[in-house]
Amino acid sequence: MHCVTGLGKIWSLVFALALSCCVALMPAVSRAETVPAIAAAANIKFALDDIIKNFSAETGLKVRVSYGSSGNFVAQIQHGAPFELLLSADERYIHELQKAGFTRDAGVLYAVGRLALVAPNKSPLTLDAELNGVKSLLAADKLERFAIANPEHAPYGERARELLQKLGLWDGLQTKLILGENASQAAQFAVSGSTQGGIIPLSLALAPQFKALGQAIALPEALHGPLNQRMALMSKAGATAERFYQYLQSDAARAVFLQYGFGLPTL
Incomplete structure (x- = not known):
């Protein structure tokens, strides 16, 4: 991490x-x-x-x-x-x-708030609500870096961790995680091309500045605590x-x- x-x-x-x-x-x-x-x-x-x-x-x-x-x-x-x-x-x-x-x-x-799974343009990550694309990249050892906000002090990072734990992905991602100091920095890392993707606020994923750099899908609210x-x-x-x-x-x-x-x- x-x-x-x-x-x-x-x-x-x-x-x-x-x-x-x-x-x-x-x-x-x-x-x-x-x-x-x-x-x-x-x-x-x-x-x-x-x-x-x-x-x-x-x-x-x-x-x-x-x-x-x-x-x-x-x-x-x-x-x-x-x-x-x-x-x-x-x-x-x-x-x-x-x-x-x-x-x-x-x-x-x-x-x-809502969470979104995102990937920069040209990323091999396939976006889906169950994160099967993340699981596939992990299984093939093709997921190098994955961004979320720091769960120690950023609520969206906390909820991202909850979601990844519920889907059984948290342990497998430990050496892949890039932690943003806050949600905006996590969004930067998720679409900059330095990662294959990440979990960020849907509100940032919908911003015009983001759409030019990546793709996004809203994640089910049932997979994490309320924001x-x-x-x-x-x-x-x-x-x-x-x-x-x-x-x-x-x-x-x-x-x-x-x-x-x-x-x-x-x-």
Whole structure:
């Protein structure tokens, strides 16, 4: 198993400026309040970018967002990172922050995620919902590298591991795994040509930037635990973060999430 932290050359060319790993400074909304810092799971990158664009056009307000793994953001918030809102890939992280007193309340579910099996163009991997193509390549000793997000702190990596365990593939893939630091980096590795494929969020597989590089198939939700994505305001969130939080629950925002393959929870 390999844990890779640097971005590959193809990723940087195709997804240039697509993933912000640190908070970028933005102009102040007013003297009283600066643009709020938002932390968001990497799997919602493309959907949230569209939602933020629409929000700013409608309200004239701005937010600055960092994308990464939910587990890492929890650690950062616990150590004083000034995020005002966290959109997690797994609701347990919000519950953890609430229990420790960092959030205003339990927050709300904003989306239900899905996994996808993907392969770069020209890969020998055949895509199917039961991963028989993966099994065939493994049996023929033709599967060299397979990408997922790191299951130690990325919820989509955790669910990928669950799925592979349920299908009896986890042990056989141990020496083949390339671990992305978060879901977006796993997607990079899965379509860069350096692997034969991988398991990534369906939301990233549906992004136009991905479709030019690979193929994808949605995987059955019954093969892994639910990916209930929850968000919550931090205790010191300001007015702009509050308004964005409400906008994320609007029909307009939910339509964008639906477009990127997410299920919609009942609000």
